[in-house]
Each structure stands twice: as C-alpha cells, then as structure tokens.
Amino acid sequence: MIFARRLLGAWRVGAVPALSIVLALALAAVVIVLSSAFTTSGLDVLLPVRAYSSLLAGAFASETAIANTLVAAAPLVLGGLSVALAFKAGLFNIGVAGQFLAGAFAAAVTGASLAASPAPVAVAASLAAGGLAGGAVGFIPGYLKARTGAHEVVTTIMLNNAAALLLTWAVTDLVRAPGFTFPRTGDIGNALLPVIAGRNLHLGVVVALLAVPAIAFLLDRTTIGFEIRSVGANPVAARYAGMRPVLVTALTMTLSGVLGGLAGAIQMLGVIGFYAPGITASVGFDSIAVALVGRSDPVGVIFAALLFGAFRAGAPLMQIETSVPVEVIDIIQALVILLLAADVIVRRLFRIRRARGGLGEPATVTRSWSSPEVATVAAEPR
Amino acid sequence: MKSANDAGPPRAAPVLSMRGVTKRYATGTLANEAVDFEVRAGEIHALLGENGAGKSTLMHILYGLVAPDSGEIAIDGHPVTIADPADAIARGVGMVHQHFMLVPVLTVAENVVLGRELVGPAQVLDRAEAARRVRALSERLGFALAPEVRTEQLSVGQQQRVEILKSVYRGARILVLDEPTAVLTPQETREIFTVLRRLADEGAAIVFISHKLEEVLELADRITVIRRGKVVGEREPRETTADELAELMVGREVSLRVDRGRSRPAEVRLAVRGLRVAGDRGHEAVRSVDLDVRAGEIIGIAGVAGNGQEHLVECVVGLRAAASGTIHIDGRDVTKGSIRQRRDRGLAYVPADRQRAGLVLAFSVRDNLALTTYEDAPLAHGVGRLLRDRPVIDASARRLIERFDVRTSSPSVETGTLSGGNQQKVVVAREFRADLRLLVLDQPTRGLDVGSIEFIHRQVLAQRDAGTAILLVSAELDEILQLADRVAVMYRGSIVATLAAAEASRDRVGRLMATGAAA
Numbered sequence: 001m002i003f004a005r006r007l008l009g010a011w012r013v014g015a016v017p018a019l020s021i022v023l024a025l026a027l028a029a030v031v032i033v034l035s036s037a038f039t040t041s042g043l044d045v046l047l048p049v050r051a052y053s054s055l056l057a058g059a060f061a062s063e064t065a066i067a068n069t070l071v072a073a074a075p076l077v078l079g080g081l082s083v084a085l086a087f088k089a090g091l092f093n094i095g096v097a098g099q100f101l102a103g104a105f106a107a108a109v110t111g112a113s114l115a116a117s118p119a120p121v122a123v124a125a126s127l128a129a130g131g132l133a134g135g136a137v138g139f140i141p142g143y144l145k146a147r148t149g150a151h152e153v154v155t156t157i158m159l160n161n162a163a164a165l166l167l168t169w170a171v172t173d174l175v176r177a178p179g180f181t182f183p184r185t186g187d188i189g190n191a192l193l194p195v196i197a198g199r200n201l202h203l204g205v206v207v208a209l210l211a212v213p214a215i216a217f218l219l220d221r222t223t224i225g226f227e228i229r230s231v232g233a234n235p236v237a238a239r240y241a242g243m244r245p246v247l248v249t250a251l252t253m254t255l256s257g258v259l260g261g262l263a264g265a266i267q268m269l270g271v272i273g274f275y276a277p278g279i280t281a282s283v284g285f286d287s288i289a290v291a292l293v294g295r296s297d298p299v300g301v302i303f304a305a306l307l308f309g310a311f312r313a314g315a316p317l318m319q320i321e322t323s324v325p326v327e328v329i330d331i332i333q334a335l336v337i338l339l340l341a342a343d344v345i346v347r348r349l350f351r352i353r354r355a356r357g358g359l360g361e362p363a364t365v366t367r368s369w370s371s372p373e374v375a376t377v378a379a380e381p382r
Numbered sequence: 383m384k385s386a387n388d389a390g391p392p393r394a395a396p397v398l399s400m401r402g403v404t405k406r407y408a409t410g411t412l413a414n415e416a417v418d419f420e421v422r423a424g425e426i427h428a429l430l431g432e433n434g435a436g437k438s439t440l441m442h443i444l445y446g447l448v449a450p451d452s453g454e455i456a457i458d459g460h461p462v463t464i465a466d467p468a469d470a471i472a473r474g475v476g477m478v479h480q481h482f483m484l485v486p487v488l489t490v491a492e493n494v495v496l497g498r499e500l501v502g503p504a505q506v507l508d509r510a511e512a513a514r515r516v517r518a519l520s521e522r523l524g525f526a527l528a529p530e531v532r533t534e535q536l537s538v539g540q541q542q543r544v545e546i547l548k549s550v551y552r553g554a555r556i557l558v559l560d561e562p563t564a565v566l567t568p569q570e571t572r573e574i575f576t577v578l579r580r581l582a583d584e585g586a587a588i589v590f591i592s593h594k595l596e597e598v599l600e601l602a603d604r605i606t607v608i609r610r611g612k613v614v615g616e617r618e619p620r621e622t623t624a625d626e627l628a629e630l631m632v633g634r635e636v637s638l639r640v641d642r643g644r645s646r647p648a649e650v651r652l653a654v655r656g657l658r659v660a661g662d663r664g665h666e667a668v669r670s671v672d673l674d675v676r677a678g679e680i681i682g683i684a685g686v687a688g689n690g691q692e693h694l695v696e697c698v699v700g701l702r703a704a705a706s707g708t709i710h711i712d713g714r715d716v717t718k719g720s721i722r723q724r725r726d727r728g729l730a731y732v733p734a735d736r737q738r739a740g741l742v743l744a745f746s747v748r749d750n751l752a753l754t755t756y757e758d759a760p761l762a763h764g765v766g767r768l769l770r771d772r773p774v775i776d777a778s779a780r781r782l783i784e785r786f787d788v789r790t791s792s793p794s795v796e797t798g799t800l801s802g803g804n805q806q807k808v809v810v811a812r813e814f815r816a817d818l819r820l821l822v823l824d825q826p827t828r829g830l831d832v833g834s835i836e837f838i839h840r841q842v843l844a845q846r847d848a849g850t851a852i853l854l855v856s857a858e859l860d861e862i863l864q865l866a867d868r869v870a871v872m873y874r875g876s877i878v879a880t881l882a883a884a885e886a887s888r889d890r891v892g893r894l895m896a897t898g899a900a901a
C-alpha cells in the first residue's frame with residue numbers, strides 16, 4: 001500500500017519529464033525521416049529505428065560503451081545539480097557554460113603547475129581550484145542580483161561570453177605553454193584523474209556521485225538549505241520570517257558556480273587534459289535540460305544525466321552506422337527543454353493532472369523579469 | 383374592490399434561478415450539493431457562509447468558470463448553459479471579484495471599455511467617446527469617477543466602483559459581488575451599500591457574497607445561508623438575528639463577542655519616539671509618531687487604509703527603515719536592528735497578507751510552523767546550528783497543530799491546500815510562541831469565518847493576559863473596538879488621538895478616522 005503510494009507519487013513527479021522525452025524522440029524521428037529524403041538512399045521510414053538502436057548500442061551494448069556513458073554523464077550530474085540548486089532558490093542559472101570553462105581553466109593551470117607533485121595533492125588542488133573558479137564566476141551574477149536586482153538570466157548569459165573570451169586571451173597571452181604549435185596549457189601530469197575501471201572510467205564519476213547526496217543533504221537537512229528553499233518558494237515570506245534573501249541569493253549562485261566549476265574540472269582532469277581556445281562547453285546548455293528532466297531533485301538529476309550521457313556516448317556510433325548526424329541529439333535535447341517549459345502541451349496530450357506543489361522550475365524559467373518578488377528582494381533596505 | 387392577491391406589490395419572477403446544482407471537485411470535495419438559489423430583479427440577495435462553504439463555487443458556476451456536475455440554471459425563465467465568462471457576460475451576468483481585475487496603468491474609461499473598445503474609422507480607438515460614455519454612466523450611478531484618471535491612482539473603494547461600472551457598462555442585469563466589503567473602510571462600505579441599493583432600485587438583481595453578519599442584515603432583502611455545500615436556510619433580515627445566522631453558518635452556537643476582561647498594563651515594552659517613515663513614492667507615510675505599548679495591554683491602531691498604519695508596522699518589525707526617530711523594545715534601541723535581531727528580542731509578527739508574506743504555501747505545515755524558528759535550538763543543532771533536527775521539528779509541529787487546533791490530516795500536508803482559516807492558524811501558532819514579549823498583528827482575521835475569528839480573538843486575549851504587549855492594526859473597526867484596551871487613530875501618517883476603550887465609541891473613532899479631528 002505504502003509502496004503503491006510511493007510509486008504513484010514518483011509517477012506524478014516523473015510522468016511529464018518521461019513523456020516529454022518520448023515525445024521529443026518521436027518528433028526527432030520525424031526530422032530524421034524527412035532529412036533522409038535529401039540523401040542518396042532516398043526517403044527511409046525505418047531510419048529512426050535503426051538510428052535509435054545504434055544510439056542505444058553505442059551507449060550500453062559493451063563495457064566500454066557503458067563506461068563512455070558514465071564518463072559523459074559525470075559532468076552533467078554536476079552541471080545539473082548546479083542548475084537544480086539555483087532553481088530551488090528561484091534562480092535560473094544559465095551560466096554553467098561560463099562556470100564550466102572557468103573551472104576547466106583553473107584546473108588545467110593548477111594541474112600543469114603541480115604536474116610533478118604527488119598525485120593526491122595535484123588532483124585535490126586542481127579540483128579545488130576548479131570549484132573555486134566556478135564559484136567566483138557564479139558569485140558575480142549572485143551579487144549583482146542581490147544588490148541591484150539585475151536578472152541572473154541576463155548576467156549569466158553575458159558572463160558565459162565574457163568568460164570564454166577572457167580565458168581565450170589568458171591561454172593565448174598569459175599561461176600559454178611553450179613547445180606547442182597552438183595556444184594551450186601545459187600537460188597536467190600527476191593531476192590526471194586516475195582511471196578506476198576499464199579504459200577511461202575516471203575518478204570524476206565518483207566525485208559527481210558524491211555531490212548528489214551532498215546537495216540533497218544541504219537542501220533537506222541544513223538550515224541553509226531551508227533558507228534556500230524558502231527564498232525560492234516565497235522570497236517575501238522568507239524576508240518577513242527574518243531570512244536574508246539577498247545573502248541567500250548570492251550564496252546560492254556561488255554554490256551553483258562551484259558545482260559548475262567542478263564539472264569543468266573533472267572534465268578537464270579526466271578527459272580533455274589541457275585548456276585550449278574553443279574547448280566545448282556544451283555541458284552548460286545540457287545541464288539545463290538535465291535539471292529540468294530531473295525536476296531539480298538531486299536523485300532525479302542522476303537519471304537525467306545518465307540519459308543525456310547515453311545520448312552523447314551513443315551518438316558517434318549512430319552517425320557511423322546510419323549516417324544520422326550527432327546533431328540530432330541537440331534537436332532531441334532542445335525539444336525536451338521546450339516540452340518541459342511548455343508542460344501544458346504534454347499534460348493536455350497525455351491528460352496528466354498537475355502535481356500539487358511541485359516546485360515550479362518552469363515557473364522560474366518563465367517568471368516575468370519585473371515580477372514584484374524580484375523587485376521586493378532588490379529593494380530590501382541596506 | 384381589491385382581492386387579497388394584489389394587496390402587495392406583485393412578486394417579480396426570478397431573473398436567475400439555479401436548481402439542484404451539484405459540483406464535486408476532482409479532489410473529492412463536494413463543493414455544492416443540490417443547491418437551489420434564485421434572485422429577483424430589484425433584489426439584493428445575500429449568499430452567506432463560512433470560507434470554503436461553497437459560495438464562490440456556486441457563483442463560479444454561474445459565471446462559467448466552473449462546470450457543474452448536475453443542476454439547471456435558468457435566466458429569465460429560460461434554461462441556459464454557460465460555457466465561459468464571455469457567455470455569462472453576454473447573458474447579462476456581471477461579477478466583481480474580490481481581487482480586482484483592472485489594468486493599473488490604464489484610465490478608468492479604458493478599463494471600463496476594455497474588451498469592448500469603441501473604435502472610429504480605420505479601427506482607431508475613440509478615447510473621447512469612451513470617456514464621455516463612462517462619465518455619463520458614472521454620473522447616473524452617482525459614482526463621481528473621473529474617466530481620465532489612471533486606476534492605479536485610485537483608492538481601493540474607487541477601484542471597486544470601476545469594476546461595478548465595467549459590469550454595468552457591459553449590460554449586467556445580474557451583478558455578483560464576491561465579498562465586496564472585505565477591503566473597504568466603514569465609510570466606503572456605507573457608500574457601496576448606497577450604490578448597490580440604487581442599482582437594485584433600477585432593476586438589477588444583486589448577489590452579495592459575504593460572511594459578515596451585520597452587513598448582510600443591514601443590506602440584504604433576502605439571505606441564503608450555505609454550509610458545507612448545502613443550503614441550510616433562507617431568511618429575511620427582519621425575521622432573523624445575527625446569532626441565528628451565525629449558528630446556521632457554523633452549525634453550532636458561536637459567541638460573536640469574546641469577553642475582553644480587564645487588562646493589567648505593566649512596563650513599557652515597545653516605545654516609539656518621533657518616528658518618520660518614507661513611503662514608496664517619496665512622500666512621508668508616517669509623520670512623527672510617538673507610541674507606547676505596555677506589557678499586558680492591546681493597543682489598536684484604527685484608521686482608513688493607507689494612512690500610514692502599514693508603514694508604521696513594517697518599520698516596527700524591521701521590514702522598512704526609519705527616516706528618523708527611534709524604536710525601543712524593552713528599553714533597547716532596535717531602530718537599526720534587523721528583523722532577526724528584533725525577533726530574538728521576543729517580537730512576533732502576523733502580517734496582513736498570510737499567503738504572500740506569512741506562509742510558503744508550497745511547504746508542508748511542519749516547515750511553515752518552523753519558518754521563523756528554524757535556526758533556534760532545539761530545532762537546529764550542530765556547529766553554527768547548521769543541522770535541522772527533523773524529529774524535534776516534527777514533534778514541535780504536532781504540538782502546535784494540536785494546541786491551535788489546525789485542521790490538517792498530518793504535518794506533511796502542503797499548506798496551500800488548507801482553508802484560509804487554517805492557514806491563518808498556522809501563522810498564529812508559529813508566531814504566538816512561548817517566549818513572546820511583543821506581538822504585532824496586522825489584519826489578524828482578514829477574510830476569516832466567524833468560527834476562526836472567535837478562536838484567534840481568544841488566543842490574542844490569552845496572550846495579553848499572559849503579559850504580552852500587543853500592537854493591533856485592523857481595517858475592521860469592530861475588531862479594534864472589541865479587542866483593544868486603548869485605541870490610537872491614525873490619520874495622514876500621524877496619530878491624531880489615543881482613546882481608552884471606554885471612550886472609543888464607533889462614532890467617535892469613525893469621525894477621527896475620516897477627518898482627523900474629533901468634531
């Protein structure tokens with residue numbers, strides 16, 4: 001009985017994300033079929049079936065495939081937690097890309113300078129540097145929002161560009177390693193994350209998994225977490241109760257930035273190895289999808305990250321075997337975000353009633369920028 | 383020769399009649415059960431009931447916002463189905479909601495014609511014609527509203543008139559007003575009664591939703607009492623009393639007046655000196671206020687809404703900075719102290735708007751009961767009181783729920799699903815804590831039913847008798863006269879008089895509220 005009720009509760013929360021994914025896959029299948037009309041082989045109705053089965057095989061069919069999925073999922077877990085934590089405080093952190101790059105850069109530079117130090121020291125220091133750098137980038141929009149009311153969506157998007165360009169300059173002119181034909185940082189040597197299983201399953205996966213209970217604990221069991229959730233759900237009531245929404249906002253964005261920075265650090269120390277201009281920060285955008293699909297729940301974030309990790313890990317095989325380009329994954333992901341933000345569509349289609357009191361991430365996403373809550377928080381007397 | 387039949391005026395056929403209306407919500411709540419309700423032209427028919435009794439559901443069915451499960455609606459004797467509000471408006475039903483549906487930046491005339499804009503050639507808005515028509519209508523109804531004024535500059539009472547104007551402009555013959563007096567001052571209430579009577583005399587059928595017995599007795603031609611979704615009685619004012627109506631509404635005997643007893647004021651707990659507070663638009667909202675509240679007494683602040691009460695309260699609790707002057711709690715200067723610091727000195731605060739400022743509706747009852755004390759031992763422990771002790775939080779919530787009779791199936795229930803009265807009990811249970819020294823109450827019973835009001839009033843008096851200093855602000859003059867040991871009247875930011883309870887007659891206080899002077 002209790003189990004049945006739990007199951008029902010989980011369905012209430014998970015139904016819309018799950019169905020959104022199904023719907024997104026179906027819509028992407030249409031795109032795949034239509035695009036096949038422009039290839040030499042002509043219109044192929046069964047192409048999506050073959051594409052998706054290759055995708056599945058590439059993600060799960062062998063030990064290596066599974067390891068690839070886990071490795072791709074690890075930064076998404078951290079990035080997803082970053083966005084989810086911000087959602088809990090009523091903030092929309094679109095700045096994971098910038099925080100990710102800052103974290104990756106700081107980890108690369110620290111790793112390169114500690115390349116000859118004992119591995120535990122080099123790894124710990126590089127991870128810490130990545131987290132701190134991400135936190136610093138997260139603090140800026142948090143502070144601006146708290147002090148001036150500047151909307152974090154605008155400031156984080158701008159900071160993404162600012163961070164990418166600033167770091168390109170830094171790697172070109174400040175910390176460029178000698179002996180390479182292009183600007184990049186030096187080898188990270190001992191700061192490389194140790195592989196714990198298979199060919200490439202690195203320690204960063206463990207870091208990401210440990211972050212989940214840590215964030216869940218922060219939110220559920222600590223007074224700071226209570227403040228974050230209160231400010232997110234009703235900033236006016238939180239202020240009346242004696243909390244400081246201004247501080248909570250700045251703190252949450254900083255913590256969110258630390259998680260984004262850690263995502264960059266594990267990707268740098270476990271996969272990329274050195275910082276060079278134009279390294280991909282797709283984790284930033286993917287993290288938003290992960291948080292939305294995971295309903296901002298730390299455990300939900302794991303499932304969502306595994307899903308998107310599987311997409312990323314399986315896509316190359318799909319492209320090789322069926323010539324369906326990996327960019328289809330981006331289409332699927334964008335459709336998932338679209339369907340979750342406009343969840344009314346999914347609810348209408350599948351006749352699902354709105355779960356009571358579920359925290360409204362979409363509400364945070366779509367909240368009017370001049371909402372009275374925002375104004376009230378900004379107008380708090382100094 | 384007159385026959386007995388035409389002795390009185392002929393009773394008009396009902397303009398609106400609802401028969402056997404039943405509505406069960408998906409949650410299982412039976413909101414309306416076989417409700418019969420009718421209104422005649424020229425009649426003011428009051429729909430009386432506690433919060434959650436089903437008054438609003440019935441009217442939402444009439445207005446096309448809710449579809450009934452069964453039952454019939456007839457307008458002018460013809461059965462109708464009302465699909466949506468546009469349909470309702472087309473059939474002559476108008477509704478004035480409790481929360482006004484006006485666009486603040488538009489003028490009175492623009493708001494009135496909104497959705498039915500007058501256009502000249504080339505689809506250009508004809509503002510002048512709109513203003514002319516609205517002015518004419520406003521004069522016919524005796525409203526004194528200038529069509530070109532922006533609605534955000536109007537008082538609440540005036541905005542309500544714009545709403546009524548809007549309905550009449552759209553040809554409403556059946557006008558429904560959802561608790562229209564909840565937001566009005568006594569004077570405005572009197573004025574709106576005149577307006578409604580005039581509309582009825584012109585032939586409109588008026589449904590007046592309320593849970594205030596006195597007003598219903600004063601205004602209505604007929605009263606239908608609804609309890610738990612069912613009609614439990616229909617009365618005419620001259621054949622009933624407030625006590626009988628209260629009993630019908632609540633289902634048991636209630637005492638409408640709690641016995642205040644004697645107060646034993648002791649030392650000064652709250653001392654306000656020369657306080658000035660700036661308003662949002664730069665004007666001076668509070669002008670040099672001096673005020674003492676002693677332990678064991680209730681000071682009531684009476685005043686027409688918008689005369690600085692809100693700013694005074696917000697400044698005392700720390701939500702708003704003082705421009706000058708001082709605030710002392712127990713002799714200590716807290717003028718620059720944070721909300722938290724003041725709460726730590728034993729201050730508690732029940733804000734006017736429980737849903738916006740008093741509660742996090744998405745949280746459980748348990749978490750809302752800890753919203754202000756979450757950082758205090760024993761609810762939090764460990765380094766820097768960083769860890770929440772969940773068993774203790776739960777036990778404390780269960781104690782408060784029991785003591786304040788919050789009707790909820792468990793502490794885990796989401797607060798937003800509780801009735802208004804129970805939500806307010808959650809706020810009161812949290813704020814009326816054991817180490818309370820100074821209690822600030824802003825509209826503590828706004829929108830509550832008689833049963834909940836009685837309960838909260840008793841709790842307030844118990845706090846006073848336990849030696850708490852209480853500052854009470856209320857738009858309900860009756861509430862202030864009933865509870866306060868001293869009544870301070872605020873007018874344009876100043877306290878113009880402080881009267882002992884014995885001298886604070888309704889007339890005297892009302893005059894001070896309206897003019898700032900005793901004569």
